[in-house]
Amino acid sequence: MGSSGFSWKLNDHPKLPKGKIIGLVVLDGWGEAKPNQYNCIHIAETPAMDSLKMGAPEKWRLVKAHGKAVGLPTEDDMGNSEVGHNALGAGRIFAQGAKLVDLALASGKIYEGEGFNYIKESFETGTLHLIGLLSDGGVHSRLDQLQLLLKGASERGAKRIRVHVLTDGRDVLDGSSVGFVETLENDLAKLREKGVDAQIASGGGRMQVTMDRYENDWDVVKRGWDAQVLGEAPHKFKSAVEAIKKLREAPNANDQYLPPFVIVDDNGKAVGPIVDGDAVVTVNFRADRMVMLAKALEYDDFDKFDRVRFPKIRYAGMLQYDGELKLPSHYLVSPPEIDRTSGEYLVHNGIRTFACSETVKFGHVTFFWNGNRSGYFKQEMEEYVEIPSDSGITFNVQPKMKALEIAEKARDAILSRKFDQVRVNLPNSDMVGHTGDIEATIVACKAADDAVKVILVLEISSFFFLLLIIPFPENFKQ
Ligand SMILES: O=C(O)[C@@H](CO)OP(=O)(O)O
Numbered sequence: 271m272g273s274s275g276f277s278w279k280l281n282d283h284p285k286l287p288k289g290k291i292i293g294l295v296v297l298d299g300w301g302e303a304k305p306n307q308y309n310c311i312h313i314a315e316t317p318a319m320d321s322l323k324m325g326a327p328e329k330w331r332l333v334k335a336h337g338k339a340v341g342l343p344t345e346d347d348m349g350n351s352e353v354g355h356n357a358l359g360a361g362r363i364f365a366q367g368a369k370l371v372d373l374a375l376a377s378g379k380i381y382e383g384e385g386f387n388y389i390k391e392s393f394e395t396g397t398l399h400l401i402g403l404l405s406d407g408g409v410h411s412r413l414d415q416l417q418l419l420l421k422g423a424s425e426r427g428a429k430r431i432r433v434h435v436l437t438d439g440r441d442v443l444d445g446s447s448v449g450f451v452e453t454l455e456n457d458l459a460k461l462r463e464k465g466v467d468a469q470i471a472s473g474g475g476r477m478q479v480t481m482d483r484y485e486n487d488w489d490v491v492k493r494g495w496d497a498q499v500l501g502e503a504p505h506k507f508k509s510a511v512e513a514i515k516k517l518r519e520a521p522n523a524n525d526q527y528l529p530p531f532v533i534v535d536d537n538g539k540a541v542g543p544i545v546d547g548d549a550v551v552t553v554n555f556r557a558d559r560m561v562m563l564a565k566a567l568e569y570d571d572f573d574k575f576d577r578v579r580f581p582k583i584r585y586a587g588m589l590q591y592d593g594e595l596k597l598p599s600h601y602l603v604s605p606p607e608i609d610r611t612s613g614e615y616l617v618h619n620g621i622r623t624f625a626c627s628e629t630v631k632f633g634h635v636t637f638f639w640n641g642n643r644s645g646y647f648k649q650e651m652e653e654y655v656e657i658p659s660d661s662g663i664t665f666n667v668q669p670k671m672k673a674l675e676i677a678e679k680a681r682d683a684i685l686s687r688k689f690d691q692v693r694v695n696l697p698n699s700d701m702v703g704h705t706g707d708i709e710a711t712i713v714a715c716k717a718a719d720d721a722v723k724v725i726l727v728l729e730i731s732s733f734f735f736l737l738l739i740i741p742f743p744e745n746f747k748q
Pocket of ligand 1: 350351352440700
């Protein structure tokens with residue numbers, strides 16, 4: 271029995287034979303939508319998936335992966351891999367970070383918690399820095415939450431505020447960052463009218479600056495550190511709107527990949543480096559792309575890049591991003607407590623798991639799957655394999671990514687007969703799809719299908735192919 275009276279014991283499955291291997295393949299970014307010239311899955315040749323669908327239509331199911339089905343605030347919230355993998359791994363629906371932050375802001379509880387009281391100690395003499403993704407995408411952060419936090423913090427004594435913006439163009443339309451920065455500038459101007467010294471201090475595109483994940487490329491975090499903490503960047507501007515407009519003039523410029531910039535005063539001095547005595551809040555609620563920065567901001571022992579300066583700050587995350595590492599140690603809103611996940615049940619029942627993906631999605635089938643928890647439940651019963659992702663290139667350059675390598679590992683794991691569940695994430699269609707490059711995305715979908723073919727070996731008893739369906743606004747496709 272578990273500590274609260276429940277039992278870890280799993281009953282036999284009514285249909286699946288005992289002792290056979292289960293293949294669990296997440297085709298990240300796949301879904302079903304009406305066929306048109308933007309539907310890359312429809313255009314690509316996908317014989318393996320087609321044969322699974324046509325061969326056993328009675329077994330083909332679509333999984334809803336957006337809105338309330340995955341714990342998001344409303345049906346209009348598009349899905350994403352964090353909430354999808356959390357829900358799949360747990361087999362239950364938990365109110366997700368976006369919703370928990372909404373509730374804490376609406377009730378004002380966010381300002382009563384330990385995290386806010388901790389950072390508040392810096393308000394009298396230090397600056398409050400807010401770092402995060404600036405958009406209304408609702409996947410990693412939301413503009414309206416930032417706006418409320420700015421208002422709430424200034425009403426509670428923050429006199430000097432600096433915002434470090436990360437432009438999106440991935441969960442929202444490319445080019446929309448100018449509008450988001452203008453909106454934020456308006457808000458900050460209103461705060462200035464009320465006597466608060468509030469400004470944007472630095473910025474850059476999310477895939478170039480700060481928001482790397484699973485330690486794929488620490489240079490991304492370093493570029494952010496240089497701009498946000500040291501006040502150094504290759505581009506300097508007097509205003510963030512000017513910065514974005516100017517940087518977007520470069521050929522093939524894209525919000526996701528804008529280079530880092532800092533805002534400087536009339537003497538060319540950065541307006542908002544992070545220094546001793548300041549408070550810092552990372553305003554993203556989603557964990558994966560904040561963990562690396564959180565480590566850089568919090569860990570005394572840190573060797574991933576030369577921080578040059580390690581300011582003594584009060585740092586809080588919007589949420590705690592890693593429950594196992596307890597990182598960061600201070601946070602404004604308690605994260606969803608995703609407990610009793612399927613992985614934990616499996617180890618309690620002697621069922622052995624193999625999980626694999628490439629770096630950019632590795633944590634999806636481990637960390638997110640296990641309820642935002644790093645590490646193994648029981649190492650002797652689990653094996654997690656990470657295939658290093660390409661770094662330093664955009665994903666449309668190598669659209670096949672590591673699909674084949676992942677599939678071969680999965681196949682070998684099945685054939686080894688050492689595991690009962692073999693779980694993989696094939697990230698191509700998602701990662702390449704996010705670049706908006708149609709040709710490359712078609713290649714990516716075909717590569718995912720080729721990988722499925724490799725995994726389809728006879729020794730397996732059942733496959734679950736999970737298509738994460740993420741409805742985008744119609745105009746996103748243009
Ligand atoms: O790349 C990411 O961070 C998100 C989109 O913001 O994609 P996914 O949810 O598929 O990981």
